[in-house]
Amino acid sequence: MAGYIDIVCNIFTPEAVTNGWTGLDDNFKAQVRMPPEMWDGLPIDDYLRKMDRAGIERSLLIAVRAGDLNVKHSWEIPYEAIAKICRAHPDRFSGLAGIDQTRGMQGLRDLTQAVEEYGFVGAHWYPHWFGSPPDCAQIYPYYAKCCELDIPIMMQVGQNLVYSKERRLPSVARPILLDQVAIDFPDLPIIGIHIGVPWTDEMIAMCWKHANIYTAGDAYAPKHWPKQFVRYADSYGSHKVLFGTDFPVIDPERAVAEVAELGLRPASHARMMRDNALAVFTKLPR
Template identity: 50%
Template sequence: MKNYDIQAIDAVVNLWTPEMLAIRPNRDAFYGGKMKVTTQDLKGVSHEEMLRRMDAAGIERSFLIAAKVGPIMHKASYHTPYAMVAEAVNRYPDRFSGLAGLDATEGMDGVRQLEKAVKDYGFIGAHFYPHWFELAPDHAKWYPFYAKCVELNVPVQLQVGQSMLYDPQHRLRSVGRPIALDAVACDFPELKIIGIHVGIPWTDEMIAMAWKHPNVFIGTDAHSPKYWPESFVKYINSYGQDKVIFGTDFPVLEFQRTRDEIDNLNLRQEPKRKLLRDNVLRIYGLNPEA
């Protein structure tokens, strides 16, 4: 087993147990086809197997998403029960933390669910996919959730960049241009906003938002480090070293492969440590000794 010099924290991980997969529609075509997830993993990955892989990759903790993927009434959508993620966190509190998925169509009921997830389940942040609702990040329907995140003092993750084609019969517009975060950051200067998925193909636009706003950050998940734009690697290694956090979007990216590809980028030691660990601890207010 390789000995990694930094114990990383993965900020974007999908719950992938067989029980969870039973409620996810069309996973084989997208994850097995476009994302190249192995046939074995398409059957599910237990908590214990996930922890074994995390250990092999030098990953100390993962943030598990209780994802809400589209309005629940749509046949291609699904909502991960908060309780399912909470159960994993309760079993392994030193290895997992929970993120509450958001569905803009749920209105204030969804806001109350978010509050319950943080106060009762101990979740440490929120997470959502704008394109699944075809509502840009600066749409008014997201604003009550932003306000609640500020009130609860928790960060929000949201996908920026293009949408993916999950189902040829259910095409989604790419509403997640990073520039849409400009209005959100102006309206909610206390809200910690993390644009995940690198912002591809508008990575430079995402960098511009993180450079402009003290409360905007970037998540590196879902795109292999060896394919990251050169400008993004330079940003991490220089003036953006305090603004980027590590993630895989497992099983989209395998833990160990992603760690190895980051090692191959030849980042300076201090920016590399900030990327893999220090920044996410600061942004989420986590105790590194906990």
């Protein structure tokens, strides 16, 4: 199967919901119009059927680390939980190692283990869960470790919503803040996910300026993507835009169908939906 690659996917199984591994409350589920029958989670086998219907070959699952665990309402998904799913379905899922930069050297050792022992293909960081901008000093050792491990790092840029009323988070990661990071780490592939909304033009500018900065069309339904983002993906930025859903925020079947309706050139569509992911995530199976 040589289908699409979803680079931003969260587990939303009944186990994940029960264990508090989603960070989403019922208000957010209603806000993103999640079908009520999904609120308690979707088993992996059912999600695989969604992937099949959408034509998605592989999804990258995030072992999320959402905030300093010493702070109330922070949470994480154990690396081993994601590794277990990837081992059970090696041809369909790969792992992304969530970063908690407050863990210091232990966090660096965890990241190394995730890549070298669990076979994870990249790193993932949520700046807003830590109130830390992308150019903060505390995250720099993790950028260096990603370079050493030869993996990309993705992070949410732009605004963040109120995922849970128990913990309101600031929007600390405007895309322009990737500028200094890319200057300091020119060999590190950096993916600014979530389109950079509402600063999409900044996201495009950073991708244009720096060879090592990319973006992803995820977390927003493709039919609502900003016009300049669609144009960029279909023209001079066709090699810089990757496909993602941020499931369960966006259903994969909907996302694939709506991308098809954007009218992208065939070459641009192929790059977004598969080729760019293979170019950036060099540890993915060929």
